[in-house]
Amino acid sequence: MEAVMRLARERGVVIFTKSSCCMCYAVKILFHDLGVNPMVHELDQNPEGREMEKALMRLGCTTPVPAVFIGGLFVGSTNEVMSLHLGGSLNPLLKPYRALS
Amino acid sequence: WVLEFAFSRFTIICFSTISYGDSSLFIVFTIMVYGILLPFSSTNSVSISLCLVVGHEDQRLGGAERLTTSMNMSASSTQFMTSRRIVLPIHQVNMWANAFKDDNSPNTGTSTILEVDAKFDNKSEDTSHGSLGPLNNYDQEATKPPNKVSDGHDYIADWEVMSGEMMARFIPSTYEDESFVKLKTLRQGQSRSVDDYASDFCMLLSRVVLSESVAQRDLRRLAQNREAAKKSRLRKKAYVQQLETSRSKLTQIEQELQRARQQGLLVGGALDTSHLGFSGTVNSGVATFEMGYSNWIDEQDRHIRELRTALQAHVSEDELRILVDSGMRHYYDLFRMKADAAKADVFYLMSGMWKSPAERFFLWIGGFRPSELLKVLTPQLDPLSEQQIGAVYNLQVSSQQFEDALYQGMAKLQQTLAESLATDPLGAGNYRSQMATAMGKLEDLVTFVNQADQLRQQTLKQMSRILTTRQAARGLLALGDYFQRFRALSSLWAARPREPT
Numbered sequence: 001m002e003a004v005m006r007l008a009r010e011r012g013v014v015i016f017t018k019s020s021c022c023m024c025y026a027v028k029i030l031f032h033d034l035g036v037n038p039m040v041h042e043l044d045q046n047p048e049g050r051e052m053e054k055a056l057m058r059l060g061c062t063t064p065v066p067a068v069f070i071g072g073l074f075v076g077s078t079n080e081v082m083s084l085h086l087g088g089s090l091n092p093l094l095k096p097y098r099a100l101s
Numbered sequence: 102w103v104l105e106f107a108f109s110r111f112t113i114i115c116f117s118t119i120s121y122g123d124s125s126l127f128i129v130f131t132i133m134v135y136g137i138l139l140p141f142s143s144t145n146s147v148s149i150s151l152c153l154v155v156g157h158e159d160q161r162l163g164g165a166e167r168l169t170t171s172m173n174m175s176a177s178s179t180q181f182m183t184s185r186r187i188v189l190p191i192h193q194v195n196m197w198a199n200a201f202k203d204d205n206s207p208n209t210g211t212s213t214i215l216e217v218d219a220k221f222d223n224k225s226e227d228t229s230h231g232s233l234g235p236l237n238n239y240d241q242e243a244t245k246p247p248n249k250v251s252d253g254h255d256y257i258a259d260w261e262v263m264s265g266e267m268m269a270r271f272i273p274s275t276y277e278d279e280s281f282v283k284l285k286t287l288r289q290g291q292s293r294s295v296d297d298y299a300s301d302f303c304m305l306l307s308r309v310v311l312s313e314s315v316a317q318r319d320l321r322r323l324a325q326n327r328e329a330a331k332k333s334r335l336r337k338k339a340y341v342q343q344l345e346t347s348r349s350k351l352t353q354i355e356q357e358l359q360r361a362r363q364q365g366l367l368v369g370g371a372l373d374t375s376h377l378g379f380s381g382t383v384n385s386g387v388a389t390f391e392m393g394y395s396n397w398i399d400e401q402d403r404h405i406r407e408l409r410t411a412l413q414a415h416v417s418e419d420e421l422r423i424l425v426d427s428g429m430r431h432y433y434d435l436f437r438m439k440a441d442a443a444k445a446d447v448f449y450l451m452s453g454m455w456k457s458p459a460e461r462f463f464l465w466i467g468g469f470r471p472s473e474l475l476k477v478l479t480p481q482l483d484p485l486s487e488q489q490i491g492a493v494y495n496l497q498v499s500s501q502q503f504e505d506a507l508y509q510g511m512a513k514l515q516q517t518l519a520e521s522l523a524t525d526p527l528g529a530g531n532y533r534s535q536m537a538t539a540m541g542k543l544e545d546l547v548t549f550v551n552q553a554d555q556l557r558q559q560t561l562k563q564m565s566r567i568l569t570t571r572q573a574a575r576g577l578l579a580l581g582d583y584f585q586r587f588r589a590l591s592s593l594w595a596a597r598p599r600e601p602t
Contacts, residue, residue, distance in 0.1 A: 022549070026549075086499050
């Protein structure tokens with residue numbers, strides 16, 4: 001869990017994924033479209049991957065990936081990101097982390 | 102004053118003036134009279150005012166008349182006690198009574214009205230009970246200790262206890278149920294102010310226990326059991342129906358096969374039936390969905406008719422709200438059905454076989470594409486406020502961004518699936534593990550279809566939050582009508598006259 005939280009605080013937008021997961025890919029694309037460059041951690045490429053996966057499940061996701069953290073805080077999985085975005089709350093959250101272009 | 106009081110309320114008044122010493126007997130007497138007269142009251146919401154007028158010596162009333170008790174029954178059909186009279190604790194009355202007892206001199210100077218408003222039910226035997234026990238303290242012979250009354254009950258010195266006792270004994274058994282129904286059906290209406298409505302609401306709320314009683318829980322469980330039984334009956338029916346269809350299809354194909362063999366068209370080998378749309382396995386999940394969807398369409402047509410009539414007739418906002426809520430719930434039902442079908446056969450959903458052909462042309466991950474729908478239908482919602490226009494536009498943009506992300510994810514899925522199947526057939530690769538990977542990819546497809554349906558549902562919900570009730574009603578009508586036309590178009594197209602071949 002500490003590994004998860006430590007990594008989650010390293011950057012403004014952090015996503016935990018698995019290389020085989022296509023939904024994770026979709027979420028990555030969404031964030032790119034919104035102008036942020038998230039830090040992606042692939043659990044299957046990480047030696048501590050299994051532990052981190054369990055920790056993410058304990059945070060309340062039905063699926064461990066994709067798991068999105070913004071500003072060090074756990075936002076949720078695809079559904080939560082979608083609800084936030086449709087409700088108009090995602091963009092304000094991402095504002096401080098937009099890539100300066 | 103007394104006459105005015107009486108005439109204003111269609112009362113039966115028992116006036117009796119007796120000397121003070123007999124007051125306790127008098128009170129018992131009038132309570133008995135009450136009991137006798139009570140069955141003649143018209144409704145069970147009889148309000149009775151027990152007025153004890155403690156008066157001072159007054160030339161008009163006559164010297165001996167220190168205590169006048171008047172009780173009146175009014176068969177008013179007020180359903181709420183809209184006025185709360187000030188009720189004084191009984192022991193204070195007792196104090197005054199004692200003052201009279203000890204002090205024979207007139208003019209204690211206070212003329213007070215003690216009123217107790219209570220609702221009597223028809224249990225008249227309760228009234229002559231010790232329920233008004235503390236009043237018996239007026240008994241002259243009382244040398245009792247101050248905390249016990251003549252029939253041995255504890256002296257009630259506290260208002261809370263008193264009111265609890267009276268509520269327990271006098272409030273009719275249906276009171277709470279009636280209050281609950283009133284609370285549910287309470288409306289501000291055209292003529293009442295918000296304050297009146299709010300105060301009625303709070304008052305009813307304080308009288309009603311909103312948690313589920315045992316009886317309600319049992320009723321709910323019975324209803325749920327009935328629903329579950331109904332559902333399984335429907336599933337069984339669908340299953341049987343599919344069995345029948347499959348059987349007839351099977352005989353049909355065998356005949357064709359026979360014919361084809363006779364004509365030498367087939368050399369033998371496995372007959373690939375999958376392209377005929379008959380998988381050879383009976384899928385009850387799909388059959389259930391097909392039946393459910395057919396019912397859903399019928400319901401939907403009814404909803405659309407109701408919305409159209411309601412909007413043309415300019416019904417009240419409350420009625421529109423009910424229609425909008427049930428219309429939204431109907432869509433949520435569809436998404437639930439689709440989720441179950443996705444688990445049973447995701448390709449069935451992806452192929453859109455359940456939709457009419459013209460609808461299939463617009464298929465996007467197993468259903469409609471939210472941003473496109475918003476673009477098409479928003480003009481019909483005019484007039485929209487500036488804020489609403491902005492909100493709808495933002496919703497459209499957000500939905501489109503999410504749709505793009507999903508679609509690219511699907512493309513990636515296709516790519517990886519293709520790669521996992523396109524390995525060297527002559528190579529040393531492990532067929533089994535490659536198939537396992539491919540199976541995993543197909544599981545991902547289920548996730549995508551579900552997420553697309555979630556997107557559709559959330560978009561609908563968000564729209565219902567942005568719009569007013571009337572706009573939402575028009576939106577639902579527009580949406581339903583739109584798809585209805587697609588279905589009609591499909592039928593027209595299928596029935597169109599074609600060139601003879």
